[in-house]
Amino acid sequence: MHSSTLLIVLLGLMAFAYHFGRKRAISTAGGVARISTLHSLPAYYGLYAALWAGIPALLLMGLWIGFQNEILISIVKSELPPAILDGMSSGQIGLVVNDIKNLASGAIVSGAVTPEMQAAADRYTQLDHIARWAMWLAVLALAVGGMAYAWAKTKPTMRARNRVETIFMVILVIFSSIAILTTLGIILSVLFESLRFFQSVSPLDFFFGTLWSPQTALRADQVGASGAFGAVPLFTGTLMVSAIAMLVAVPIGLMSAIYLSEYAPRNVRAYAKPTLEVLAGVPTVVYGFFAALTVAPVIRELGMSMGLNVASESALAAGLVMGIMIIPFVSSLSEDVINAVPQAMRDGSYALGATQSETIRRVIIPAALPGIVGGILLAVSRAIGETMIVVMAAGLAANMTANPLDSVTTVTVQIVTLLTGDQEFDSPKTMAAFALGLTLFVVTLTLNVIALQIVRKYREQYE
């Protein structure tokens, strides 16, 4: 008697409830000829009955499956002879419980099987059996009960259509709150891990320290791994790479947006715009190896030929490629705001004898500027959070430098290195990743909020 069988039975029951509710509505109205006396169409009464039969039962089933195990385990544990669990840590108790469950399901057990444990496993199996039957009974009873409730409620004056509407709204609210709560959960987990990190490393050291060397000693006798968590080199590295990226993306993106929206003939635009947007569709990992294997060596060669010392993983290479990646972002956002400037502004300027470029410089760009700035801020937050390109092309050395030919590292790169591979999850080294993540999140969130605010304010201007 698997629970998926129960689900199918429940769906069948809902279908039956629909049919039944419909029939009931027609009969309370006094036959097919008097359907018009019903408040809603008969199908709504059917839907109402089906929802009442299905939803409470489904909810109960979900809760039951979610909590059954916990409850059974606690019952089994409480029935164990107290001597077994005496003086055990919570981890060891967990191990015993696991053994009991494995024994019950016939899997491999960690230690020798004692008679007490065998008894507990048998008890678990027995309880599990009972619980399953109880669930079947309870769920079906609730479904039938819901149907009976709908049956009792169905009469011509009942506003089934409005009630179904309300039920649907509730379902939608539940689903959207799942998305919101997930986000909230992620934020809270990052926040709490960061707080734990800040208990071992002072926030002052983290935000203002200039030495980043996150290798902590795993064993007490290890040498040369003191651990220093000054994140300033990461911030400056991130800033430099993002700044180079914006230096590439803003002029190119803005100019192409102006060309596409103001000058390009329709057929050029039809091809150029999708082509530009292809850039946005290239996976970032592809940009990453393009930066590391193509752009970086070229920059290095060029620098060498001019007698400059260029690191093979330079900030310049990563920034250039990241800038190319962001071009479509800047150009499509700018194009949207430029197109949003009303044609009447252009007409007004042309009618005064202005040329096209005068019109663009003096009327369209100033009018679109807030929106363009908003778009650029969104692009900046994208650049700051970008990971793959910098992981592959920017290097790991936490240098604090203003030389774009040097190797730098960024916040995202360090998060990746801190968390890849085998890590212990309670050392400051691992938790530093959460603190970095939180910083990143706060910065990009702030940028996004400001950007969206600016864009919205600008939109209102013409509405």
Added chain:
Amino acid sequence: MSTTVDEMSRRTGAMSSAELAGERESRATVGDVTVANPRMVCRGVDVWYGAKQAIKGVSLDIGKNEVVSMIGPSGCGKSTFLRCLNRMNDTIDGCRVTGSIQLDGRDIYDKGLDPVPLRAQVGMVFQKPNPFPKSIYENVAYGPRIHGLTNNKAELDELVSASLQKAGLWNEVKDRLDQPGTGLSGGQQQRLCIARTIAVSPEVILMDEPCSALDPIATAIIEELIDELRANYSIAIVTHSMQQAARVSQRTAYFHLGDLIEVGETNQIFTNPKHRLTEDYITGRFG
């Protein structure tokens, strides 16, 4: 208004099926299209949007110091014709203009003529007030700055205030020239657009239904202003309001389906129209 069968047949009688399809030769205009001292002279102007002909062989003069109004039902081509006079149609894809339009004896569609400075000579005021999202001062100073009409700030200040005065807006805005032009009321915005046009000293001002977005009081102020502006400029105005045409213009042109049907003294057009279509329109039988 109830429509009788008789009126229905009259209406369909006025437009044959070929006319409705728009496939016919241009019609001769009733009345005299010329004036004694013309500023602009248009002869045989055709306008196509792609394959569709919007204006069919229109000839019309715009005299010095006169207001010519263009009336007619929607889609009759009066706005299209107006936009030919300063080559604003150039900005529309697939629009083609043939025939001759002269400003002070020079063909404005001549290959060697640059449409950009032309538009400073033939200014335009639009249906919906369209001040730039700049200050009142900057709105008026926009044209003079582009064309380098003044040599210093004092001259520019002088020009801005003179333009605002001519547009009858000075007293209302002189204390807040640095505030955004978009913050003014609709009627004030439209007068700001007129001031902006005047600031580049045009010879002709084209107005495309300048009052259709305004309330009656703002409309009355603009109409008064148009009458004053006649002293210095030639004005061509497209309007949907026959009362407005009667109030502000000296001559009236009636357009119908791309044809210029009748031109004459405004008085004569409204009291004694010679063409049956004109009569039908001004008496409210259609349109």
